[in-house]
Amino acid sequence: MRRHVLELPARRDESGFKVELLVGRTIKTDAANRFFFGGRIEEETIHGWGFPRYVVRELGPLAGTRMAVDPGAPAAHRFVTLGGEPRLLRYNSQLPVVVYVPEDAEVRYRLWRAEGKPQPVPTR
Numbered sequence: 001m002r003r004h005v006l007e008l009p010a011r012r013d014e015s016g017f018k019v020e021l022l023v024g025r026t027i028k029t030d031a032a033n034r035f036f037f038g039g040r041i042e043e044e045t046i047h048g049w050g051f052p053r054y055v056v057r058e059l060g061p062l063a064g065t066r067m068a069v070d071p072g073a074p075a076a077h078r079f080v081t082l083g084g085e086p087r088l089l090r091y092n093s094q095l096p097v098v099v100y101v102p103e104d105a106e107v108r109y110r111l112w113r114a115e116g117k118p119q120p121v122p123t124r
Helices: none
Strands: 001-004 017-029 036-037 042-045 052-055 062-064 076-081 087-090 098-103 106-113
Touching: 017 036, 017 098, 036 076, 036 098, 098 106
Parallel strands: 052 098
Antiparallel strands: 001 098, 017 076, 017 087, 017 106, 036 062, 042 052
C-alpha cells in the first residue's frame, strides 16, 4: 500500500466546496469503450485521533462496455477509475485528506464548487 496526502488550501467559505477522490490507473485501452475498475473507497477512523482516512484495498477486475471497435484504430492511454458513484468529501483545509491505495494505483482529485444562492423548490 502507498499513502497519498492531500493538503487543501484555506478558502473563504469552505462550505461551498467539495473534494472528489478519483482512484484508478492509467492503462492502454481503445478510444470507443468506457472502462472502470471494481472496488470501493472505504472510510476508516484513525484510532486514538478520530480523524478519517480513506482506503482502497484493491483495484478489482477491469470492466467496461463492449462496443465493436475498428481493429486498426490506435489504442489510447487513459486514466480509468473505480466504478460507481463519485466519492465527494467535505472540503476542510484544517485536516489533510489521507488515502491508502495499492502500489500500482494513482490518486487524483477534483474540486467542486457551489455557485449562486440556494433556490427554493416549488411545491405542487
